[in-house]
Amino acid sequence: MVVGVVAAVVVAALLVLFLIFKMMWRVAEPNEALVISGSKHEGLGEGLGFRIVTGRGTLVMPGVQAVRKLSLDLNEAALDVECVTGQGIPVRVKGVVIFKVGDDMVSIANAARRFLDQQKQMSARVHNVFAGHLRSIVGGLTVEDMIRDRERLTGETRAASGVEMEKLGLIIDSLQIQEILDPTGYIKNLAAPHAAAVQRDARIAQAAADRLATEAEQEAAARKAEATRNSQIQQAGYQAEMDKAAALAHQAGPLADAAARQEVVVQETRVAELEAQRREQQLQADVRKPADAQAYQTRTLAEAERDARISSAQAQAQETELAAVAEATRVKTAAAAEAEATRARGLAAAEATRATGEAEAAASRARGLAEAEASKAKGLAEAEAIKARAAALAENPEAVVAQQLAENWPDIVTAAAEAFGGVDHMVVLNGADGVSELFAKALTMGGTGLGLARQLLSTVNGAAAPQGVADRAVPESVPILVEADGDAEGGAQPGDGAGRG
Structure with missing residues (x-):
């Protein structure tokens, strides 16, 4: 009995302890936090006076600590x-x-x-x-x-x-x-242009859809009409075939008679054709076969003769072609040889021409150098002569003029005589003096001789001519009678009165 009492006490004590533990144990749900005041705050420093528990259980001292829940939902x-x-x-x-x-x-x-x-x-x-x-x-x-x-x-x-x-x-x-x-309404007004554009696009799309639907409907109606027409045409064709069959049925009897008569005519025609074929075969055997044999013999002989002529012509053409080829080869060889010879001769001629040209160029260059040297020497000599004449003229001008006139006197006289070249008969009235005066007058007035003399005088820097030569005047009182004749060669004729006074 004591054991039972002890056991009951232990069980009661355990039950009390369990109930006390149950009252003191608090568990935080996953979506809440337990805020326990009257104790230290865990992890947040001292002096807060509460602690927080989430996701686990904790002991709470009833009457000492207060527990409240904070939702984390x-x-x-x-x-x-x-x-x-x-x-x-x-x-x-x-x-x-x-x-x-x-x-x-x-x-x-x-x-x-x-x-x-x-x-x-x-x-x-x-x-x-x-x-x-x-x-x-x-x-x-x-x-x-x-x-x-x-x-x-x-x-x-x-x-x-x-x-x-x-x-x-x-x-x-x-x-x-x-x-x-x-x-x-500001937002609505902002949307108005876009709404209008969308409405416009919608109307355009609707119109396009209506147009496509109308076209499809019209096309479907056209196809329906076409199908109706084809059906009516086929029905009309069937009706025509039915009418034709009925007409043929009505005409079966007359057509049968006509067909029988046609068959008779066909058979008669066939008999006539067979008869005509028999006669044609007879003509073939009697007439055409011999004629064909004769024509074949003639044609065969003609073809043989033609083939012989063709073979002969071909042989002759081949012979001619071979001869032409040989001649062409010979001509080509000769032309090649001639071309080679011509090229060799051209090369030789070119070498000779080049050598000749080089020699002539050397000779021309030598002649040019010689002529230049000669011209240079002549110029130097003339310069020395002019220098000497100038010096002589400066010392004795009359002697120099006289020397120049003496050296060129034949040319002066020849030029003066040209004034009498066309004179046929000349009569001098005062004898030899008249002739001398005439020549002096010619030298003075003839122009050509005087111009030559003046040219000579100018070469000595304008010196005066000697007295009695250039400045001699012919007396104007000398009577001279000159007759010209185109047949005379010129010059005075002594037998015609020369020396008469």
């Missing part, structure tokens, strides 16, 4: 914010923020301090934070920027709110801008 805050853009246009921005308490101890501690007894007001607090930042960001944007780049609006809002959310111990899982409302 996702929360949602709807955004409906009235803003004004940088253009001064009022808009309403609607969105949603998905957030939760952070999983780290710092975030849980921050959230516990702020929302432990006000977890239901957490969404309102988040809405207020995002509303303020959203108004500030929208105020720096245009409506076009908000419409075309919502990611920018979302990113800037999330970045601006991140610091404050971290202080609250919250993290943002998602931020979505769902709708931008425009009470003034």
Whole structure:
């Protein structure tokens, strides 16, 4: 009995201990954190007065420590914010923020301090934070920027709110801008041109579809009419065949009679043809075969004679061709030999011509050098002579003039005598003196002789001619009678009165 009592006491004690342990043991669910006040804070420094337990169990002293739960579930805050853009246009921005308490101890501690007894007001607090930042960001944007780049609006809002959310111990899982409302109709007006363009394209597409549908319908109607026509044509053909068959049935009797008569005529015609063929074969045997044999003999003999002539002509042509080839070879060989000889002669002639040209060039060069030397020597001699005459003229001008006249006197007299070249008969009235005066007058007035004498005088730098030669004057009182005759050779005739006074 004592044993039973002891056992009952032990069991009761164990049961009490289990119940006490059950009352003191607290377990944190995966989506919650246990905030235990009245003890040291684990891992966050001293003096906080509470500790945090997540994902495990812990002992809590009843009456000494208090345990409260902080939810780690996702929360949602709807955004409906009235803003004004940088253009001064009022808009309403609607969105949603998905957030939760952070999983780290710092975030849980921050959230516990702020929302432990006000977890239901957490969404309102988040809405207020995002509303303020959203108004500030929208105020720096245009409506076009908000419409075309919502990611920018979302990113800037999330970045601006991140610091404050971290202080609250919250993290943002998602931020979505769902709708931008425009009470003034600005967005609608922006969309009007595009809507009009889309409507225009839609109408064009509808018109094109209608046109294609109409064309298809018309084509289908045309095919239907064509099918109807073909059916009617086929029906008409079938009806014609039926009518033809009926007509043939009605004409079967007369046609049978006509066919019988036709057969009789055909057989008679056949008999006549056979008779004609028999007569033709008889003519072939009696007349044509002998004629063909005679024609074949004649044609064979003619062909043999023609072949003989052709063979003879071919042999003669080959002989002529061989002779022509031999002659062409001979001519070609002779031409090649002649060409070689001509080339050799041309080369020899070219060498001879080149040698002759070189010799003549050397001779011409030597002659040119000799002539140049001779001209140089002659020029030097003439220069020396002119220099000597100039010196003599400077010393004795009369002697020099007289020497020049003496040296050229025959030319002077010859030139003066040319004045009497055309005289046939000349009569001198005063004898020999008249002749001398006549020649002096000719020298003075004849022009040619006087010009020659003056030319000679000019060579001695204009010196005066000797007295009695160039300046002698013929008395104008000398009577001279000259008769010219074209048949006379010229000159005075002594027998014609020369010397008469």
